Every structure is written in structure tokens, then in C-alpha cells.
Amino acid sequence: MSPPSSPSDSGRPRPVVQVTRRLPEAIEARMAELFDCRFNESDTRLAREEMVAAMQSCEILVPTLTDRIDATMLAQAGPRLKLIANFGAGIDHLDIASARQRGILVSNTPGVVTEDTADMTMALILAVTRRLPEGMAQMQAGNWHGWAPTANLGGRLAGRRLGILGMGRIGQAVARRAAAFGLQVHYHNRRRLRPETEAALQATWSESLDRMLARVDIVSVNAPHTPATFHLLNARRLKLLKPTAVVVNTSRGEVIDENALTRMLRAGEIAGAGLDVFEHGHEINPRLRALPNVVLLPHMGSATVEGRAEMGERVIVNIKTFVDGHRPPDLVVPGMF
Structure with missing residues (x-):
């Protein structure tokens, strides 16, 4: 994992954001400007225990469809985790109901793909x-x-x-x-x-x-x-x-x-x-x-430069809106899928 980014110029503590896979370079750069980001430099899927450790140390998690997050893992997340801002539209790899029961919001990126x-x-x-x-x-x-x-x-x-x-x-x-x-x-x-x-x-x-x-x-x-x-x-x-x-x-x-x-x-x-x-x-x-x-094909349906960039931008908007005290625009509600 890469080290946390430096404090913001405003002096206000920035939320700790854990990103589980490598994202487009421009998106990672923008996220690092806005948040205290930790990136997965190896770009390999986190093992179960690594994912739990990541959820225990961050306030916002940015997973992808390769990350299976179930009720048992969420129970070990601890009180710091408040938002799972999924990079992607599909959310069947996440236990949405368990997350909401623990007070963790979930957002996704609909429409982009x-x-x-x-x-x-x-x-x-x-x-x-x-x-x-x-x-x-x-x-x-x-x-x-x-x-x-x-x-x-x-x-x-x-x-x-x-x-x-x-x-x-x-x-x-x-x-x-x-x-x-x-x-x-x-x-x-x-x-x-x-x-x-x-x-x-x-x-x-x-x-x-x-x-x-x-x-x-x-x-x-x-x-x-x-x-x-x-x-x-x-x-x-x-x-x-x-x-x-x-x-x-x-x-x-x-x-x-x-x-x-x-x-x-x-x-x-x-x-x-x-x-x-x-x-x-x-x-x-x-x-x-x-x-x-x-x-x-190797799951290439949404694999365009433009699509991935838009996806990352939606993730940033969801996180920024949440950090500013508002409801993320792409909030996922149990039962909506």
C-alpha cells in the first residue's frame, strides 16, 4: 500500500480513503489532492484478511467488482468505515443490507457503462x-x-x-x-x-x-x-x-x-x-x-478510456458529497436492484 497523502492546505483533516485496485492515473491524482488516499500499488486483488485490515483503517473504501465483501467482513470493519464508494455500477459483490445495518452507506456509478x-x-x-x-x-x-x-x-x-x-x-x-x-x-x-x-x-x-x-x-x-x-x-x-x-x-x-x-x-x-x-x-x-x-472476452464490456474516467469522476463526486455532509448522489438502497 502507498503511504497516506499530505494534509490539506485548509488544515481540516481529510478522510482516509482506501482504493483496492489501480485506477486511471488522472483519477488517482485527483483523489490524492482531495483525500488522504492509500492506493494498492501492486494492483492485485486483496486477500480477505487484507480487505478487513483496510476496512479497519479507513473511513471510505473504494472497491471494485473483484472485491467480495460479505457480512462477516463488514462485522470486522470497525467504527471508522462510513462509506463504500464502489468503482462500478454492479453491486452484487457487496452485502448492501449488512452494510446499511452497520451504518455504512454504499454508492456506485450507474449509467456510466x-x-x-x-x-x-x-x-x-x-x-x-x-x-x-x-x-x-x-x-x-x-x-x-x-x-x-x-x-x-x-x-x-x-x-x-x-x-x-x-x-x-x-x-x-x-x-x-x-x-x-x-x-x-x-x-x-x-x-x-x-x-x-x-x-x-x-x-x-x-x-x-x-x-x-x-x-x-x-x-x-x-x-x-x-x-x-x-x-x-x-x-x-x-x-x-x-x-x-x-x-x-x-x-x-x-x-x-x-x-x-x-x-x-x-x-x-x-x-x-x-x-x-x-x-x-x-x-x-x-x-x-x-x-x-x-x-x-475478458469482461471488456465497459473497458474504454472514457468510461473508466467517468467512473472515477463519479466515485470522487460521491465521496466529496458525503464528506461535505450530504447524501451521495448515487446512494444504493437495499432492494433497489
């Missing part, structure tokens, strides 16, 4: 349906011997049905992009969108998830991970898909039963998949990794 993740969703849809990785592999291996009428045939997007599972900010951004490609947009969501929003997105609501899955050609998972969405796409529901269907997930890996998906991809019961997130984090099923009809 919307456009970048929607872009990546479309990239995966294109990559799988047009077989881009297979073409790249041919070229890199020097196995391309010229154009042929029947070689590397993928599928046309225009006219296909896209089923969006989860029609929040990112789902709607995907719908806007999909319409430009000529895809017919269907969606399933806890609540139906307003009629004017549906019309603007050219989207058709499916009250029944099962019925939507049976009809669409492409499924885009854009739902958060909650107890209600865990394995929402289980083996039974995956079997409803056409054998020509494609599954794309840029949201949370736990929404899909990964073992069932792998079995069906291997058996040809699903045509392909594009995955940026996985059920067990970075531990990827080797059978899934070996499949030629699957595009796997």
Missing part, C-alpha cells in the same frame, strides 16, 4: 453471427487460400428477432443499436416500458420469458444478478431456444446456467454464444473455451 456495454453487445452479436473469430484465426494461421462462394458463411442480421432480457439503461441502448441493423426487437422485463418508449425503441414486450425465448434468433442478457435472476436462463429455458439461436451476455454470468449452456453448445442445440461475463468469474469452463462457435 451504458453506451460502452451496448456497443460490446452488438460487437458480440456480429462476431458470433458473422463468424469473425473463425475468419481471423484463418488469416493469422495463414490458412486462407482465397475467396470461395461457400466459405465462412455467417448469417444476416437484418430481419432476425433479438430478444433482450432486461430492458434497463443498457437494454434500451442495445435496442436502439439493434434497430439500425434491421433487427426486430423483443424484450422481457419486470415492468413493461411506457408506450412512447416502446414506440421509440420499436420494441415489442413479451410478458412471458418462455414465449420470447422460443421465438427469437438472438438473446441478449442485460439483467443484473439478483436472487431472482440467478440461473434465469436455466437448462429448461435454454432448451426453448431454436437450434439456430445465438446467446450473448454482457451483464452477469450468474444469470445463465453455464454448464447447461456449454452442454447445448457442444451438442449443437444452440448455434453459438458471445460471452463477456462468466458464472464463476475468471475461472472459465475449459469445455466452453474449446468450442469454435463461442466468442469469449
Whole structure:
């Protein structure tokens, strides 16, 4: 860990802020100006005991999605910790209810990753349906011997049905992009969108998830991970898909039963998949990794320079607002996800 920064010119004690991973250089510099910051110079995930020690020594913790913070850890945090300012929108790695019970507020950075993740969703849809990785592999291996009428045939997007599972900010951004490609947009969501929003997105609501899955050609998972969405796409529901269907997930890996998906991809019961997130984090099923009809990415959906900078700026605003005695603008309330 790096040493604390120097006192502020005003003489007012600055809050001790522990950052668990390296952030963009400009963001770290700005945080060091404003707060008494301690950075993780190694940029490796903190062990459980290191995280507890960090929570015991700071007033504000800035974790990321790689940091699992449960009720037992929060119970050991001590009285100093008052705010967990998460670097990222997803908060399923944090026990929000336990934090609030101990008087610890939690904030996140919603909305920042919307456009970048929607872009990546479309990239995966294109990559799988047009077989881009297979073409790249041919070229890199020097196995391309010229154009042929029947070689590397993928599928046309225009006219296909896209089923969006989860029609929040990112789902709607995907719908806007999909319409430009000529895809017919269907969606399933806890609540139906307003009629004017549906019309603007050219989207058709499916009250029944099962019925939507049976009809669409492409499924885009854009739902958060909650107890209600865990394995929402289980083996039974995956079997409803056409054998020509494609599954794309840029949201949370736990929404899909990964073992069932792998079995069906291997058996040809699903045509392909594009995955940026996985059920067990970075531990990827080797059978899934070996499949030629699957595009796997290392959680790159929000990985843009602009997105990371905006994320850091939101973290700073949340901390500064809290330090000034006000409610953080991105305060997370138990049950809101």
C-alpha cells in the first residue's frame, strides 16, 4: 500500500480513503489532492484478511467488482468505515443490507457503462453471427487460400428477432443499436416500458420469458444478478431456444446456467454464444473455451478510456458529497436492484 497523502492546505483533516485496485492515473491524482488516499500499488486483488485490515483503517473504501465483501467482513470493519464508494455500477459483490445495518452507506456509478456495454453487445452479436473469430484465426494461421462462394458463411442480421432480457439503461441502448441493423426487437422485463418508449425503441414486450425465448434468433442478457435472476436462463429455458439461436451476455454470468449452456453448445442445440461475463468469474469452463462457435472476452464490456474516467469522476463526486455532509448522489438502497 502507498503511504497516506499530505494534509490539506485548509488544515481540516481529510478522510482516509482506501482504493483496492489501480485506477486511471488522472483519477488517482485527483483523489490524492482531495483525500488522504492509500492506493494498492501492486494492483492485485486483496486477500480477505487484507480487505478487513483496510476496512479497519479507513473511513471510505473504494472497491471494485473483484472485491467480495460479505457480512462477516463488514462485522470486522470497525467504527471508522462510513462509506463504500464502489468503482462500478454492479453491486452484487457487496452485502448492501449488512452494510446499511452497520451504518455504512454504499454508492456506485450507474449509467456510466451504458453506451460502452451496448456497443460490446452488438460487437458480440456480429462476431458470433458473422463468424469473425473463425475468419481471423484463418488469416493469422495463414490458412486462407482465397475467396470461395461457400466459405465462412455467417448469417444476416437484418430481419432476425433479438430478444433482450432486461430492458434497463443498457437494454434500451442495445435496442436502439439493434434497430439500425434491421433487427426486430423483443424484450422481457419486470415492468413493461411506457408506450412512447416502446414506440421509440420499436420494441415489442413479451410478458412471458418462455414465449420470447422460443421465438427469437438472438438473446441478449442485460439483467443484473439478483436472487431472482440467478440461473434465469436455466437448462429448461435454454432448451426453448431454436437450434439456430445465438446467446450473448454482457451483464452477469450468474444469470445463465453455464454448464447447461456449454452442454447445448457442444451438442449443437444452440448455434453459438458471445460471452463477456462468466458464472464463476475468471475461472472459465475449459469445455466452453474449446468450442469454435463461442466468442469469449475478458469482461471488456465497459473497458474504454472514457468510461473508466467517468467512473472515477463519479466515485470522487460521491465521496466529496458525503464528506461535505450530504447524501451521495448515487446512494444504493437495499432492494433497489
